[in-house]
Amino acid sequence: MVVEKPWCLRADYAGGMLLAIDTSAGTSVAVVDLEGGVLSELTTVDTMRHAEVIGGMVRDALAQASVTPARLSGVVAGMGPGPFTGLRVGIAAAKAFALGAGKPLVPIVSHDAVALERYSAGHTGPLLVVTDARRRELYWSAYGGVDVLGIPLRSGGPGLAKPAEVPHADLPRYDAASVSAGQLGLLAEWLYAHRRPFAEDRPLYLRSPDVTPSTGPKRVTA
Numbered sequence: 001m002v003v004e005k006p007w008c009l010r011a012d013y014a015g016g017m018l019l020a021i022d023t024s025a026g027t028s029v030a031v032v033d034l035e036g037g038v039l040s041e042l043t044t045v046d047t048m049r050h051a052e053v054i055g056g057m058v059r060d061a062l063a064q065a066s067v068t069p070a071r072l073s074g075v076v077a078g079m080g081p082g083p084f085t086g087l088r089v090g091i092a093a094a095k096a097f098a099l100g101a102g103k104p105l106v107p108i109v110s111h112d113a114v115a116l117e118r119y120s121a122g123h124t125g126p127l128l129v130v131t132d133a134r135r136r137e138l139y140w141s142a143y144g145g146v147d148v149l150g151i152p153l154r155s156g157g158p159g160l161a162k163p164a165e166v167p168h169a170d171l172p173r174y175d176a177a178s179v180s181a182g183q184l185g186l187l188a189e190w191l192y193a194h195r196r197p198f199a200e201d202r203p204l205y206l207r208s209p210d211v212t213p214s215t216g217p218k219r220v221t222a
Helices: 050-064 084-101 110-120 181-193
Strands: 017-022 028-034 037-044 074-078 105-108 129-131 137-144 150-161 173-175
Touching: 017 050, 017 181, 028 084, 028 137, 028 181, 037 050, 037 129, 037 181, 050 084, 074 084, 074 181, 084 105, 105 110, 105 181, 110 129, 110 137, 110 150, 110 181
Parallel strands: 017 074, 074 105, 129 173
Antiparallel strands: 017 028, 028 037, 129 137, 137 150
């Protein structure tokens, strides 16, 4: 079991209604309530248009739930693992919205939300969650089951590997095309309600970005 650092439990988050955003695999936005569950959720598996669609999806998710920013208790950000370009869009959007609304940011590991969805759907026992990392690589996280509260217990990862080198080949595997922001928000609510720590406020890219800063001007020869 992987236990997050206790200091990651946010003292300024008091539970309640949340806006949840994840762009680790596709784009998903949801409004979640501790008592009412998922009030609205919009998801697209398109991995190329995160920046173009995120603003409209946030607006529409709030409208469908009939919720104003002032009624939110916090903003959940899926921290990955995910490719640099896509993942940073969702995290930046969540942080910007949280800052503008004066609400705390609640970081959650994206794969944990996928695991929660699978276990809630009836899966039992060990599980391997896999998402596309591009560059012919995969992200993976292993789970040993759930605790007495139904919260997934991560036993390995998140990690990055070539398809033929993904570990835990003996575990039942689930390849997720997207991460449900609704499940992300529900997990945040459950963790808070039972005084469990959130994740670290640190994006899980697990590798260097596709584009790196220039080392300086190139030398020009005649």
